[in-house]
Amino acid sequence: MTLTDGKFVIQVPASSANLGPGFDSIGIALDLFLNLEVVKSEKWECYSTSDELKNLPSDEQHFIIQIALQTASKYNRELQPCKIKVESDIPLARGLGSSASAIIAGIELADYIGELGLSKEEKLLLATEIEGHPDNVGASLYGGLVIGSYQPGEVDVVSISDISFELVALIPNESLLTKDSRGVLPMDFSYQDSIRASSIANVLIGALLSRNWELAGKMMEKDIFHQPYRKPLIPFYDDVVKFAKSKGAFGSALSGAGPTVLCFCEEGKGKALAQSLKTAFPDMTAKQLSIDNTGSNVYQLNNCSVN
Incomplete structure (x- = not known):
């Protein structure tokens, strides 16, 4: 499927990192969500009904769009501009991975409309290089409990989904x-x-x-x-x-x-x-x-x- 098929949705969960001693390496995905409703447009536009998100840039300076454009440029692709409704349950700057979820959303946006065909491993490396550590972005990408290690140019994670509390x-x-x-x-x-x-x-x-x-x-x-x-x-x-x-x-x-x-x-x-x-x-x-x-x-x- 492509962007010409109509409106699509990107949903990314919140995350919590560290769980105490797992500094910059352990993360867990939580059931709060960043949601993007995306449709093809003549220009880049972001809007939201949320008071917390209304003051963010409404054009291509929006962080999510910046991540998408940055991702596409790595693969020498130009992206079709889109109109994006951004809604989120994730409070900003409260330690619940709001920036990590936005990074994952931007990479997913570029992957879909740019038809990049990225694997999860490739998405994770891109996100980790931006974020600097794999805990939040890994959890938002894979879900569940994530344990990760990052060295320049390489990220390794273990994703565990059969744990419940x-x-x-x-x-x-x-x-x-x-x-x-x-x-x-x-x-x-x-x-x-x-x-x-x-x-x-x-x-x-x-x-x-x-x-x-x-x-x-x-x-x-x-x-x-x-x-x-x-x-x-x-x-x-x-x-x-x-x-x-x-x-x-x-x-x-x-x-x-x-x-x-x-x-x-x-x-x-x-x-x-x-x-x-x-x-x-x-x-x-x-x-x-x-x-x-x-x-x-x-x-x-x-x-x-x-x-």
């Missing part, structure tokens, strides 16, 4: 830009600290895969890569972690760079945990979430799948 995101009204949150991190780690930090992340993965939820939560709390440095920027963090644990969460972690705190619980416990957090922290939004195992998807509006 529920999550509650406690989202503050205030944003926190990733560049500000990265600014508080140390420039280097000692050899011994690096060993300790990576061993904690390794045990986290083993605990998640073996469904040892208590151990997984313990490893989230033991992170030394980034959370100890970022917590001062998020004054409510310790209170949320302590409260969530008392209400059945097996673990909590900063979602990406923050300021959202992600609380993890076994299946069936998310609704009660979300209500408890909503009552205890009324100035923030408590949102029950599940793992999205589909990843990015492109389809015609007649429900005929194309990707």
Whole structure:
């Protein structure tokens, strides 16, 4: 199918990175979505009914279009201009992968209308080169739990879809830009600290895969890569972690760079945990979430799948 077949949709899930000690390497896809409705046009145009997105550029300066044009240029292709309705459940600058989902959406847009025929592996490398690490973009592309490693020109990921737990995101009204949150991190780690930090992340993965939820939560709390440095920027963090644990969460972690705190619980416990957090922290939004195992998807509006 091609763009001449009419309107099509690109859907990309949100993501959370790190899960505590998996800094820049572990991500998980969440059931909040960026949606693009795309139709051929005489010029590039983006619009949205969302107040949060209305102030973004409406022409080819829009970030998603920029990514699409950048992607197409790598393959010496010119793209047919499109009119794009952009809607999103993903709050901006809250640590839920809004920029990563936009990067994946731009690459999917270029791939579809430019008929590039990119594999998932090629899309992932393109996205990782833009983002700088594979955790968020890998989760948004593949879905599920993603563990990735990036070296210049090469990215390797393991995507796991047969893991299941529920999550509650406690989202503050205030944003926190990733560049500000990265600014508080140390420039280097000692050899011994690096060993300790990576061993904690390794045990986290083993605990998640073996469904040892208590151990997984313990490893989230033991992170030394980034959370100890970022917590001062998020004054409510310790209170949320302590409260969530008392209400059945097996673990909590900063979602990406923050300021959202992600609380993890076994299946069936998310609704009660979300209500408890909503009552205890009324100035923030408590949102029950599940793992999205589909990843990015492109389809015609007649429900005929194309990707």
